[in-house]
Each structure stands twice: as C-alpha cells, then as structure tokens.
Amino acid sequence: MVQKDRGFQIFANALMIFLVICVLAPFFLMLMSSLTDEQTLIANGYSFFPKKFSTYAYRYLLVQSGSVARGYFISVSITVVGTICNLFITMLYAYPLSRKELPGRYAFAFYLFFTMLFSGGLVPAYLMWTQTFHIRNTVIALLVPGLLMSPFNVIMMRTYFTTNIPDEVVDAARVDGAGEFKILFKVVFPMAVPITATIALLVGLAYWNDWMNGLYYINDDKLYSIQVLLMKIQRNLDQLRQQAQNGSGNVNMADLPSTSVRMALTVMGILPVMIIYPFLQRYFVKGITIGAVKG
Amino acid sequence: MKKFKRTVKHFWPMYLMFLPGVIYLFINSYIPMFGIQIAFRKYNARDGVYGSPWCGLKNFEFLTKTKDAWIMIRNTVLYNLVFIILGTVLAVATAIILNEIRSKFAKQAYQTIILIPFLISMVIVSYLAYAFLSTSDGFINNTLVKLFGIDKIDWYNTPKYWPFILVIINVWKGLGYNMILYYATICGIDSTLYEAAVVDGATRWQKVVHVTLPSLRPTIIILTLMALGGIFRSDFGLFYQVPMNSGPLINVTQTIDTYVYRGLIQNNNVGMSSAAGLYQSVVGFVLVSVANGIVRKIDNESSLF
Numbered sequence: 001m002v003q004k005d006r007g008f009q010i011f012a013n014a015l016m017i018f019l020v021i022c023v024l025a026p027f028f029l030m031l032m033s034s035l036t037d038e039q040t041l042i043a044n045g046y047s048f049f050p051k052k053f054s055t056y057a058y059r060y061l062l063v064q065s066g067s068v069a070r071g072y073f074i075s076v077s078i079t080v081v082g083t084i085c086n087l088f089i090t091m092l093y094a095y096p097l098s099r100k101e102l103p104g105r106y107a108f109a110f111y112l113f114f115t116m117l118f119s120g121g122l123v124p125a126y127l128m129w130t131q132t133f134h135i136r137n138t139v140i141a142l143l144v145p146g147l148l149m150s151p152f153n154v155i156m157m158r159t160y161f162t163t164n165i166p167d168e169v170v171d172a173a174r175v176d177g178a179g180e181f182k183i184l185f186k187v188v189f190p191m192a193v194p195i196t197a198t199i200a201l202l203v204g205l206a207y208w209n210d211w212m213n214g215l216y217y218i219n220d221d222k223l224y225s226i227q228v229l230l231m232k233i234q235r236n237l238d239q240l241r242q243q244a245q246n247g248s249g250n251v252n253m254a255d256l257p258s259t260s261v262r263m264a265l266t267v268m269g270i271l272p273v274m275i276i277y278p279f280l281q282r283y284f285v286k287g288i289t290i291g292a293v294k295g
Numbered sequence: 296m297k298k299f300k301r302t303v304k305h306f307w308p309m310y311l312m313f314l315p316g317v318i319y320l321f322i323n324s325y326i327p328m329f330g331i332q333i334a335f336r337k338y339n340a341r342d343g344v345y346g347s348p349w350c351g352l353k354n355f356e357f358l359t360k361t362k363d364a365w366i367m368i369r370n371t372v373l374y375n376l377v378f379i380i381l382g383t384v385l386a387v388a389t390a391i392i393l394n395e396i397r398s399k400f401a402k403q404a405y406q407t408i409i410l411i412p413f414l415i416s417m418v419i420v421s422y423l424a425y426a427f428l429s430t431s432d433g434f435i436n437n438t439l440v441k442l443f444g445i446d447k448i449d450w451y452n453t454p455k456y457w458p459f460i461l462v463i464i465n466v467w468k469g470l471g472y473n474m475i476l477y478y479a480t481i482c483g484i485d486s487t488l489y490e491a492a493v494v495d496g497a498t499r500w501q502k503v504v505h506v507t508l509p510s511l512r513p514t515i516i517i518l519t520l521m522a523l524g525g526i527f528r529s530d531f532g533l534f535y536q537v538p539m540n541s542g543p544l545i546n547v548t549q550t551i552d553t554y555v556y557r558g559l560i561q562n563n564n565v566g567m568s569s570a571a572g573l574y575q576s577v578v579g580f581v582l583v584s585v586a587n588g589i590v591r592k593i594d595n596e597s598s599l600f
Contacts, residue, residue: 008395008499009395009396009397012392012395012396013396013398013401015392016389016392016393016396016401016405019389019405019409019470020404020405020408020409022467023408023409023411023412023467023471024408024411026423026424026426026427026467027411027423029423029426029427029434030422030423030426033426041432042432044432044437045429045431045432045433045434045436045437045438046426046427046429046432046433046434046437047434047437047438048434088315089315089316089319090316092312092313092314092315092316093312093313093315093316095309095312096309096310096312096313099309102306102309103302103306104302108313108317111317111320112316112320115320115323115324115325116583117580117583117584118328118576118579118580119324119327119328119576119579120324120326120327120328120329120330120331120572120576121327121331121555121569121572121573121575121576122552122555122556122559122568122572123330123333123334123555123559123565123568123569123572124326124327124328124329124330124331124333124344124569124572125323125327125330126559127330127333127343127344127565128322128326128327128330128344131340131343131344132326133322144323145323146323148319148323149316149319149320149323151320154316179308180308180309180312181308181312184312205414209414209415209416210416211416211417211418211532212531212532216560227416227418227419230418230419230422231418231536234418234421234422234425234536234539235540237539238539238540238541241451241539241541242542259432262422263422263426266419266422266423269415269416269418269419270414270415270419273414273415274411274414277407277411277414278407281407281410284410284414285406285410285475285479288472288475288476289475289476289479
C-alpha cells in the first residue's frame, strides 16, 4: 500500500513538474534572449542557453531610451489612479445594494446586471468615445473606457457586505448618529479589507495589462504605457514583415529596437507583476474562486 | 407621492452613492446600446450615429451571402467549443492530481506557478509566441528544425498550424485559472465521504470516480454553461495580436471580434462592422440568458442574477 502510494506520488509530482516547465519555459526563453549578445542572437536566433551573454539591452533601456521610462511612468500612474477610482465607485455602488432596507435597490441591481448581459459592442462605443467625448490621445482613453467599473466586482463586494457585515453594526452606527458615508468609510470599509484587497489586485492587473484602449484611441507616443509601447513595436514589425513580402513600404528597420532590447522590454512589462505576485498570491486565488462562481 | 418624497428624504445619501456608478454605466454601457442602431443606418461621419440615413437590413446582407461571415462565425464557435472541452478536461484532471499530492509546499508551489500565464497580457504572450515561431530566428526553426534536418517552417504564413497553436496558447494561459476553480471545489468536498470510501476498501481511482467527480459535477456544469453563454465572444488579443495580424492566416484566425475591429479601423466599413457587432450582441444576449436560466434551475446560488 505504502509502496504503491510512493509510486503514485512520484508520478503525480512528475506530471506537475512537467506542467511547471511548460509554463515557465517561454518566460525563461524571454529572459535568456534579453540577456543574449545581439550578434549571437542574429547568428543563432532565440535560444535557452545562448553562447554569449550581454546586459546591453538593459543598459540601453536604462540610459538611451526615454520612451521606456515614460511608458513606466504612465503605466504606474494609470494603474494607481485607475485602481483607486475604480475601488471608490465600486464600493459606493456595492454598499447601498447590500442594504436590505433601501427601497428601489432592485432597480439599481438590474441596471448593473443588464450591462453584463447585453453590450452595444465596439462600434457604437468607439464612435461615442471618439466623436462625442473626443478622448483620442488623452489620458482619459487609458483610464475610462471599459475599465473604471466592473459589474462583477460590484457583485462580489455586495455579497461580501451582505454576508460579513452584521446589520447590528450598521444599525449601532446609525443610532450613534453617523451618516451613511461615514458608516461606509469608517465602519464597513475597515471590516471589508480582504475583499477590497482582492478586488484592488484584479483591477490593478487589468489596468497594468491593458493595451486595447491604447490600440483604439492612442497614437501619440507621449501617452504610450509599457503595454501599448510593446503593442506598437509589434505592429511596426508586422508591417515590416509584410513589406518584405510586398517589397514596398515606409517602416525602417533602424527605427525598431533590436531583438534583445524587445525581449528586455517584455521582461520589464511583466516585472512588477512578478515581483508582487508571490506575496499576494492568496488574494489572487481568492479573487478567482469567489469571482467565478459569484461572490 | 408623499411616500416617495419621504423615502428620498430619508435615504438620499444612499441614492447619492449610486450616482458615480450610474453615470459611468450610462456612458460606458447604455449609450453604446442605443448607438447600436447604427447597424441599420448608412453611416457617414458628418451626420454621425443618430443622423445618418436609415438603410434597413442592408448592412446585414453579407451575413447570409458572403463566405467571410461564415468563416468568422465558424471560427468563433469552433474555437470556443475546443477551448471549453479541452480546458475543462485538463483543468479537472490537473486539479484532481494536484489534490492527491501530499507535500503542502509542493502543492502551493505548483498552484502558484501554473497561474502565472493568467497574469500577463496578450501582447506579452504574442512576444513569447514570436520567440518560438519567428521564421528567421525563432527557437523552433533554429533548434528543433535544425536538429531533425527539416526545412524551416514559415509559421506566420502557414494557416494549417494555427488551430493547434491557438489552442495550445489558450490552454497554456487559462489552465491555472480553471485548475484553481476546480481545486477549490475539491478542497470543499466533505472529507467523511472519502473516509467512508476508504472503509469500503475503495482504491484511489474508485475514490476519484465515485466521490470526486460526482462532487465536481455541479461546478463543471455551471462553468461550462457560463462558457457556452459566451461562445459568440472571443479574445481579441489571442486571435489578432498573437498571429500578428497576418493576412495569410485570416481563414483560421478571423473571429467576430477581429472582424468587427478590422472592419471599423482598417477598412472603415462601419456598416458591416456594426452589423456583425449587433449580431454578436443579440445572439450573445440570448445565449447568456438561456445559460443563466438553466444554471439558476440547477443551483440558484451560482447564477449570475
């Protein structure tokens, strides 16, 4: 019996280690090629164990390239500002939804749910943002469309409030003469730190990783976040490849960062996430498990 | 009326709290819902969404007449079906195996690492894919092909490989997420069920078949139904960014979302683009509503609303 279990443990661990290798291999390749000497890259291509190492790409990014520093600044700013605004709006919507005594709360709940069921799609949204609100090439484009509030998170938070904040606590605060805003921020919020942290992580990740708004609305390189910058570089590469096939065009190879620099840039694009992830892993897991099958 | 006034007077701070969210949803979600009428108009920039002349169902004609429409719908639905089936099977299998591992540390480590791809954007994924697939210096062409002495493969111009590539990338990116969902459900299974099975002399395999899988069934059904509700949607990044918008691949990479984007931005064809978008929204709405209705019948707690 014990012998048999041992065999199974080896098998199970081997299988999981195989999966781990599959997951990590592309990241390893990325890291290695960012550290490869450019000539070696040209001669041998991407490789897990390059013949010659170089930190040229990172030195280049640090010293030469203002666009990367600016991209970082923009990514960090929109992530911080966006997450704070998002949490604020989410909490403000979730709290009254969780109060059973509020007349008409079902109407507000429906108003929220309906946006999860039906959407106007890209075309009307795009025309509205560009022609009514003129957000093209403004920082609003990186912060607002689609990202400022997620109905899913509101539901998650509402459910947390209804199940974890006893009515007595809120009632007692009211008896003491506290207004609703004071109750939310001074009484309810301190009791809801775990769910707030979880939602903050999911929202922050969405902001950090967003490139679609950049694709739709931004073509001013002063406003490129790190993800948008990466996306635009890739677009130029596509064009170059197509030009090579058609034999015409106006993108110049010299304008594009070299392979190792591109890979270093990718490393920079995931670095902050990878740094905080191990410490906050359990919040991510919590966010996934309560988010998927409603809070 | 008097009662209404009293209610507002008493509860106004709470109604005020709804305000930012109400305004945001109105702009971000509800105005575009009204704007969807553009699908029935012959759009021109001067008259805008609400002023362009009506044209009936003209924009929708291509949906029944052209091959493009058939291709994008076929791709969207088929890819989603494969993603759902393969994704669920692999996630359940890995979750069960993860649960059998005894070392707590190893369990935690596997779970943490396998979730990593979920945390990165599709732009980064496209760079990672390019490192493997680039024709001139990609890892596969430079190492494997050299090793076996085959000719270099022009990945970004050869459609036949892409159904597999896209499925692999989707599994790679989503496995950790789905595995954690099922693993959490397995952790919640009443341990007395297993103890009873052991008393009855069940083997490991019998425990999986007779305890774990039946306990996972509601979760599997619910998550699958929810996924089926979204079968008309696709991940734009996966189908546009990862294949690098490559023309020769369009037959195997075009989905409704990429079609709408290409129509709108690249071809400036607002009419057909918005018609495809409306089609997607309406079918999506029906599917999500039906899926949710069934889920609610099975398990009231898990339904969306």
